[in-house]
Every structure is written in C-alpha cells, then in structure tokens.
Amino acid sequence: MKKLLTSLVAIIVIVIAIYSINHSKNVAINQVSQTAQNNSNAENQNSNSQASQSSQSGSNAANQSRETVKPTEPVHTPKSSCDVGRYTTVFYRTILNDDRVLIGVPIYNSGETDLYLDSATIDLKDDTGHLIDSIRHVSFYPKVLKPGETAWGFEDTIIKEKPETGLILETHLDVKAATVPCVRYEVSDITISNERFGGVEVTGQVTNTYMKELDQINVAILLFDNDDNLVACLHTYIYGPIKAGEMRGFSTSTLSSYKELVAENIKTYAVYAYPTQYQFG
DSSP states (O other), X not given: OHHHHHHHHHHHHHHXXXXXXXXXXXXXXXHHHHHXXXXXXXXXXXXXXXXXXXHHHHHHHHHHHHHHOOOOOOOXXXXXXEEEOOOEEEEEEOTTOOEEEEEEEEEEEOSSSOEEEEEEXXXXXXXXXXXXXXXXXXXXXXXXXXXXXXXXXXXXXXXXXXXXXXXXXXXEEEEEEOOSOOOOOEEEEEEEEEOTXXXXXXXXXXXXXXXXXXXXXXXXXXXEEXXXXXXXXXXXXXXXXXXXXXXEEEEEEOOOOOTTOOGGGEEEEEEEEEOOOOOOO
C-alpha cells in the first residue's frame, strides 16, 4: 500500500512538472508572438508615417512649384507698316506749250519702327485704267521716317496724255524697316522769297546738333500751296567740315516753270536736315 502511494505521488509530480514546462513554453511563445506583432505594427506605422510624410512633401513641392512657376509673357515684336495718303496733282502748261503735272505722294509711317524709304514707281492712269505713263525711281524726303511722321515723293513731269476726268496714281513702294538711325538736325531762320526771273528762293540755317564733326548735311524743303498741294520739292547740301554745335546757312531755288509758284502762294512748308544715309539689303 505504501508503495502504491509513493508511485501515485511520483506520477502527480511528473504531471505537474510537464504542465509547468508546457505552460512556460506557451507563455514564451505568446510573448514572442506579441512582440512580433508589436514590431510589425510599429513598422507599419512608421511606413505609413513615412509614406504620408513623403506624399505630403511631394504635394507641398508640387504646390510650391505651381506657386513659383509663372506663365511666360508673350514677347512684343514692333510692327513695321506705312500708309499712302491723299496724293496731289497740279496741271500746268509751260511757255513752250508743254503739258506738265506736279505730283505729290505722302507716305505715313503708321507702324512702331523707323522706316527706310528707298524709291518708288508711280503709274499714271486715267479713270478707265489706261496707263498714261510710269515714273520710276521716285525719291522721298526724308528718306528715314519715324513712327507718326510723313515723307513726300515729288515729281514735276511732262504728261503725254492729259486725262479729261482726272489722273489716278498707283504707287509701288520699296519700304523696309530702318537699320540706320533716324537723325535730324535743327533748322531755323527759314525765308521764302521770289526769284527775279520766276520761281522762289528758300534760305535758312542748320545747326549741327550731333556733337560730332560732319562732312555733309542734306536739306530738303517741301512747299505747299493754298490748297495743300505739294508744288515744289527742293534739295541741297551743306558741305563740311561742320563742327559740333556749328550753325551753317543754305540757299536754294526752284527750277520749275510753274508760273504760280511764287512766295505769296506758299501756304506751308516743311524743312528737313539730315545726314546722307544708305541702306542695303
């Protein structure tokens, strides 16, 4: 009986020991599992946090980029353009019974840049479109034109057929954007007087305001009658050396046989003084 009790006690002790060992293992396994779970959750939180921060940073960067980048403003390119104004024609007959016509063609710089007026061809037609004459190499004064200014082309020419209902002018221009500067010298003391044997004389003075010695100055004079017709265009030179600030005089006369061209019939005039300038290409 004693031995039986001893065996039962031993068995109970062994069972308790086995239970304790299994319980300890389960606790350890649960602790490891819990730790792993915690670590996983922490990693997920860190990952989510980093992704959120990265996304937020990218969004902020994109917003900053959108805020700092401004749209490119269009570049304004100055336009070059001109308009042909109302031309003037005055018919007259010489003492030799030649029929002639005074032609004036205004060119207005309606653009935003200086213009260079090379030369032009003017076709003279009647009201049916029949060509009466074609005048080539018509010069304009002044040759370089600022925006808002008007230059004039002028011709005093024999007309072969005088139309009964008026003369129609078609002007073909050679106009370019100026690559040479538009220069004007100061003009003063203009006097218009009658010549002894007909025509008029124009005198005046030009000041070299360029502050540099000049070899030559061009002077162009446009004369308009009481009806605003261009009836004469005179051109002359002042030869140098012309010192900076120096004032020099000029005198020139008309060569026209137009008998009505007298000082009393000149309503307005325009005088331009400028350097000799050529533009090629």
